[in-house]
Amino acid sequence: MRHMDIRKLEKFHAKHVWDVAEYCRRTGLHKTEEQRLIKVLGRYASSHELQMNVVRPQTRTR
Template structure:
């Protein structure tokens, strides 16, 4: 691993990384789905990874 100086980092490429349990709590995802996401992604993931892996039940429109 290399040392990086914080002042020289490009902030445009930085990503916000969520704690999966906190993200699920904030968005109202149930515990079973939270456990599945932790198993698939680990304890931390980007918001894009979380959104692409959440399985939501279909709502019946009729």
């Protein structure tokens, strides 16, 4: 892990990092999906990583 001086960071470099369990609870994902995401991404991930790796069940539209 690389350490950075906080005073030198700019706002556009910052990413919001979620606790995967909290993200799953807020979005209503099932426990098995939460466990799969933790295996794939670890305990913490960015919102983009979470959105790209969530597998939602297909619903029939017809």
